[in-house]
Amino acid sequence: GDSVTQMEGPVTLSEEAFLTINCTYTATGYPSLFWYVQYPGEGLQLLLKATKADDKGSNKGFEATYRKETTSFHLEKGSVQVSDSAVYFCALSDRQGAQKLVFGQGTRLTINP
Amino acid sequence: EAGVAQSPRYKIIEKRQSVAFWCNPISGHATLYWYQQILGQGPKLLIQFQNNGVVDDSQLPKDRFSAERLKGVDSTLKIQPAKLEDSAVYLCASSYGLAGLNEQFFGPGTRLTVL
Numbered sequence: 001g002d003s004v005t006q007m008e009g010p011v012t013l014s015e016e017a018f019l020t021i022n023c024t025y026t027a028t029g030y031p032s033l034f035w036y037v038q039y040p041g042e043g044l045q046l047l048l049k050a051t052k053a054d055d056k057g058s059n060k061g062f063e064a065t066y067r068k069e070t071t072s073f074h075l076e077k078g079s080v081q082v083s084d085s086a087v088y089f090c091a092l093s094d095r096q097g098a099q100k101l102v103f104g105q106g107t108r109l110t111i112n113p
Numbered sequence: 114e115a116g117v118a119q120s121p122r123y124k125i126i127e128k129r130q131s132v133a134f135w136c137n138p139i140s141g142h143a144t145l146y147w148y149q150q151i152l153g154q155g156p157k158l159l160i161q162f163q164n165n166g167v168v169d170d171s172q173l174p175k176d177r178f179s180a181e182r183l184k185g186v187d188s189t190l191k192i193q194p195a196k197l198e199d200s201a202v203y204l205c206a207s208s209y210g211l212a213g214l215n216e217q218f219f220g221p222g223t224r225l226t227v228l
Contacts, residue, residue: 004155043117044156044204044219089155100146100169101217103155 002027006090006104013080014112021075021107023064023090031092033057033066033073034101038087047075047088051095082111115139117220119205125226131193134223138186138207144168145182146217147190148204156204162188192225200227 007022025031035047035057048057053068062077073090090104118137126132138145143164148156159178160170164185173180177196182188192199202222208215 043221044206046216049216091155100158100161101156103157105153105155 002092002094002102004090004092004102004104006107010108010110012110015082016079019077019080021088023073023104025071025092027092027094029094029096031094034091035064035075036089036091080111082113085109085111117205117207117218119220119223121223123224126195127228128197129194132195133189133191134203136188136205136220139218142207142209144208144210145188146206147180150202150204195227197227200225
């Protein structure tokens, strides 16, 4: 079945550092790809998405590019802030049938001032 | 606009007891999802409704879990009897359409502890 594999955490960085969280996927179809974020004490919320190959999703300074050839959707940010501390989930959804979301295991990010 | 509402926020029960969770999706959202999130893991879909019909329940342990969505709006998820391994956060989400192109909006979750 479809699956998502994320870079293992936790990840700890200093403020203004460059961030990459790796995500690769396995899918039989042609999925849409998502990054969700869970801030401390809050519910999951969509950070960005991409629905076709070479699409770049972006939001709040974060970016991820849909790479079909490497089946990847790595999350990047050029300069992280303390407020970016959260758990990040990569997910995919097939665009046929039930189109359910399949999540990775999550990566906990902590940014130190 | 109001978000996805869930209750209760926390529940502690003993094994073999029963428990029910309630979810009210965003108004107008046809698709409703229940997820189980075990500590340290990503959410796992239990059941997906489109209006009041089940689209996918392939990962729902049907011997103990049941869910319904009456009138295509609110939904309840029940566990009977609960096991220790059911300790998790139960998330409800809704979307306007199916997940492939539509954003899912998540509720705050219900944290279940089974003793």
